Amino acid sequence: MEAIDLIRFFSDQPQRYKAIYYGLVGKKTISNLLAAKKNNYLVYFHSWPRLSLTTFQKCLQGLLRADFVAAGEVADSFYLTAAGQHYRQAQQPAIFIPSYYQGLCIPQGQQGIELLYLAIQVISEYHHGQKHYIPGTTNYLLQQRVRQWFQQVKHYPQLSQQLVQELTRWLTALPADQADFVAQNFQGYQFGFQQSELADKTPLSGYSQQLVQLDALALLLQYLAQQPQAFPLLGQLLIPDQWVQPILSYSANLTYQAFMAGQSLKQIGYKRRLKDSTIREHILEVALLMPGFDFEQLKQQDDLPPTDYFNIRVAEIQEMSGHERPN
Amino acid sequence: MNAQIETVLKSKFGYDHFRPGQAQIIQGVLDQQNVLGILPTGSGKSLCYQLPTYIQGGLTVVVSPLISLMQDQVIQLNLQGEKRVISLNSTLNMVEQQAILSNLSHYLFLLIAPETLGRRDVLTRLQQIGVQLLVIDEAHCISQWGVDFRPSYLQLGTIRAKLRPKSTLMLTATATQRVQQDILEKLGVSATTQKVTFSVDRPNIFLDVLQCPDDQAKVAQLKELLPHLALPGIIYFGSRKKAQAMAQIIQQDLGISAAYYHGALATKDRYLIQQRFMAHQLQVICATNAFGMGINKKDIRFVIHYHLPTNFESYLQEIGRAGRDGQQSIAIGFNSPDDYQRQLALLHMGLPDDTMIKLFYQQPKKFANTGDTAFDLLWAYQQNGFDQQQVQKLLQHKLIEKQQELTAFNQFIQSQGCRRQLLLAHFGNELTHPHDEQCCYRGFDPKPLVRLKQIGLYVNQQPIADQQVLATQPRKWQQILRHILE
Numbered sequence: 001m002e003a004i005d006l007i008r009f010f011s012d013q014p015q016r017y018k019a020i021y022y023g024l025v026g027k028k029t030i031s032n033l034l035a036a037k038k039n040n041y042l043v044y045f046h047s048w049p050r051l052s053l054t055t056f057q058k059c060l061q062g063l064l065r066a067d068f069v070a071a072g073e074v075a076d077s078f079y080l081t082a083a084g085q086h087y088r089q090a091q092q093p094a095i096f097i098p099s100y101y102q103g104l105c106i107p108q109g110q111q112g113i114e115l116l117y118l119a120i121q122v123i124s125e126y127h128h129g130q131k132h133y134i135p136g137t138t139n140y141l142l143q144q145r146v147r148q149w150f151q152q153v154k155h156y157p158q159l160s161q162q163l164v165q166e167l168t169r170w171l172t173a174l175p176a177d178q179a180d181f182v183a184q185n186f187q188g189y190q191f192g193f194q195q196s197e198l199a200d201k202t203p204l205s206g207y208s209q210q211l212v213q214l215d216a217l218a219l220l221l222q223y224l225a226q227q228p229q230a231f232p233l234l235g236q237l238l239i240p241d242q243w244v245q246p247i248l249s250y251s252a253n254l255t256y257q258a259f260m261a262g263q264s265l266k267q268i269g270y271k272r273r274l275k276d277s278t279i280r281e282h283i284l285e286v287a288l289l290m291p292g293f294d295f296e297q298l299k300q301q302d303d304l305p306p307t308d309y310f311n312i313r314v315a316e317i318q319e320m321s322g323h324e325r326p327n
Numbered sequence: 328m329n330a331q332i333e334t335v336l337k338s339k340f341g342y343d344h345f346r347p348g349q350a351q352i353i354q355g356v357l358d359q360q361n362v363l364g365i366l367p368t369g370s371g372k373s374l375c376y377q378l379p380t381y382i383q384g385g386l387t388v389v390v391s392p393l394i395s396l397m398q399d400q401v402i403q404l405n406l407q408g409e410k411r412v413i414s415l416n417s418t419l420n421m422v423e424q425q426a427i428l429s430n431l432s433h434y435l436f437l438l439i440a441p442e443t444l445g446r447r448d449v450l451t452r453l454q455q456i457g458v459q460l461l462v463i464d465e466a467h468c469i470s471q472w473g474v475d476f477r478p479s480y481l482q483l484g485t486i487r488a489k490l491r492p493k494s495t496l497m498l499t500a501t502a503t504q505r506v507q508q509d510i511l512e513k514l515g516v517s518a519t520t521q522k523v524t525f526s527v528d529r530p531n532i533f534l535d536v537l538q539c540p541d542d543q544a545k546v547a548q549l550k551e552l553l554p555h556l557a558l559p560g561i562i563y564f565g566s567r568k569k570a571q572a573m574a575q576i577i578q579q580d581l582g583i584s585a586a587y588y589h590g591a592l593a594t595k596d597r598y599l600i601q602q603r604f605m606a607h608q609l610q611v612i613c614a615t616n617a618f619g620m621g622i623n624k625k626d627i628r629f630v631i632h633y634h635l636p637t638n639f640e641s642y643l644q645e646i647g648r649a650g651r652d653g654q655q656s657i658a659i660g661f662n663s664p665d666d667y668q669r670q671l672a673l674l675h676m677g678l679p680d681d682t683m684i685k686l687f688y689q690q691p692k693k694f695a696n697t698g699d700t701a702f703d704l705l706w707a708y709q710q711n712g713f714d715q716q717q718v719q720k721l722l723q724h725k726l727i728e729k730q731q732e733l734t735a736f737n738q739f740i741q742s743q744g745c746r747r748q749l750l751l752a753h754f755g756n757e758l759t760h761p762h763d764e765q766c767c768y769r770g771f772d773p774k775p776l777v778r779l780k781q782i783g784l785y786v787n788q789q790p791i792a793d794q795q796v797l798a799t800q801p802r803k804w805q806q807i808l809r810h811i812l813e
Contacts, residue, residue: 191800
């Protein structure tokens with residue numbers, strides 16, 4: 001983890017560092033979601049699932065030593081110092097801001113990328129009649145998935161040309177630099193760059209390099225859902241329903257539907273045989289994640305005192321103006 | 328030797344002839360005998376189980392001590408075009424492991440660690456499918472008398488009895504008489520075993536050692552040698568940092584395509600480097616010994632030890648990567664007075680001291696899965712029924728043995744006599760022909776370039792820098808698609 005990969009999440013307002021960590025690894029609790037929403041990094045939720053707390057803390061210690069962040073009044077909270085802001089400004093080219101990616105909706109994005117790249121490699125080697133090669137991923141389940149897919153598509157007329165068409169349709173829609181970088185990560189017949197070679201050619205940090213690819217994948221998944229007829233090969237490989245999940249959890253969505261239909265929180269709890277506290281958690285999740293949430297309707301239904309934890313949270317969410325600003 | 332064996336040798340492996348020892352081992356396996364094969368590194372040990380598998384069919388289970396060795400075998404088979412190979416190890420999650428177990432009947436080769444093989448679910452599944460051939464790779468790890476002793480290998484006798492494979496093949500590059508006896512006893516196969524022993528000598532590899540006063544001198548020596556040394560080659564280092572730095576120097580200052588290679592590299596990078604090395608796009612690999620190379624590149628002309636190892640076994644293993652095509656090659660060791668301290672420090676690495684052993688045995692469970700090599704070793708001993716005193720005694724013995732190995736190896740390095748004779752004597756072999764100019768340099772070689780001329784490895788090369796190779800790689804996405812898919 002490079003300094004810029006952590007500094008990008010801090011601002012001049014103190015925030016708990018663990019909430020950033022839990023956000024990146026995707027620990028979905030109301031408090032982590034709220035912190036992410038408040039501090040504009042909800043997009044990045046679950047974008048670094050394999051990040052270890054030790055690595056994260058080491059990086060934070062580095063920022064402290066360099067005086068880029070300083071401790072806030074609340075325990076374990078930190079804010080960006082002037083030096084930190086200056087550094088962040090200077091390192092701007094290392095930061096990538098996604099346009100399509102929403103971490104909460106594509107929690108297995110990294111595997112999606114591996115799957116896609118392996119499929120491209122398999123077609124490339126097959127097209128060149130090469131059987132003697134090493135697959136780009138050692139992940140057994142992904143290898144099996146690609147094997148199964150290859151059996152389905154290998155008799156497709158002009159297989160590799162069709163794949164070129166589909167990849168072209170996708171890559172054309174990305175900014176040229178992003179499309180080039182994504183393609184440079186492909187592996188295929190007599191082709192492939194090492195991590196260090198790729199890093200030499202781009203100002204982006206390691207994490208941003210991952211985001212570039214996750215963002216591109218998100219666009220591809222959008223296309224596969226919207227124009228399945230244009231992607232007969234990739235549509236069978238990356239079935240959108242399996243890779244993209246709704247932003248709300250299944251249960252929270254059921255509560256939301258009932259709430260929209262005009263049912264009170266008590267009625268919903270009774271009908272769904274769930275505790276009141278669970279229903280309120282669902283409502284908080286909905287309020288946080290659904291842009292058009294009707295706060296007025298909630299206020300009419302709610303009979304809890306304004307000092308209650310739930311109402312304080314609701315007020316907090318309502319106060320957050322508009323949508324997230326990307327970091 | 329029947330015609331089918333030779334047909335498979337040609338069609339699957341591209342060879343016309345067997346190397347010494349291979350045919351005898353393969354015939355033994357096909358006759359469903361148990362075989363102990365003691366073959367030098369680079370003599371094609373893997374072929375001894377791969378070829379019979381293609382003829383017999385059925386599942387071959389290969390027990391290997393290290394995940395990196397298993398991955399190497401998988402890569403090697405993949406590069407041969409074989410996809411029916413799988414490694415079951417702790418890097419996979421339970422879902423993946425269960426998926427592999429249920430699909431096991433689709434595979435020809437299963438690479439597995441002894442700990443995993445001993446699991447009840449794994450054993451049950453293998454009993455259902457039936458094991459044709461059980462291969463114990465690095466079989467010397469089962470012997471308490473060897474420096475590479477691995478407690479988990481002790482379970483293999485029981486496991487083998489449960490699996491009841493049609494035949495068992497025990498493979499090792501290095502085993503003294505005592506270790507050989509131990510292997511057979513521990514696996515319970517003594518009565519019926521056929522032993523195939525071949526000399527560890529690799530006569531086509533010239534053995535050379537240079538004296539370098541310090542690290543700077545080593546760098547200077549490399550810079551002098553590489554522009555005139557026949558490529559490709561491998562340079563071994565004792566540290567990742569040094570390997571990385573030297574790869575850069577070789578590339579930038581000498582214009583020779585080079586890459587560094589060690590266990591901390593991303594999987595994709597390791598594979599890319601191997602593929603480029605195989606495809607002659609890379610000429611020099613700066614590697615650490617922590618990671619097995621796993622590639623069977625036949626035309627490696629030199630192995631340089633920038634840092635020499637601590638024992639004969641590692642030395643033999645590493646120089647054995649040169650000259651697998653039988654052509655003249657060279658092994659050059661750089662010796663400096665500072666090296667001894669570094670080697671001594673390496674001996675203690677990963678070995679628990681008395682305090683750690685005592686602490687561990689007070690509450691063994693507390694130290695399970697710490698990820699620390701020393702505690703992992705203690706855990707393995709404890710799980711195999713060793714008590715504190717036994718472990719202390721064994722580890723003391725192990726350390727003494729390692730020190731003795733280092734002393735002997737250093738005598739070899741410092742020797743003014745025929746080094747090949749010393750090397751062979753260590754493994755109980757004798758020189759087959761008298762020392763000559765093609766054998767080794769006696770003492771420290773003051774003029775290595777002269778030696779290269781003498782053995783025909785002197786060149787004036789026109790190196791192709793890696794940057795140039797990379798420059799030919801397309802960078803725009805449209806070009807990349809054309810390159811890989813059209």
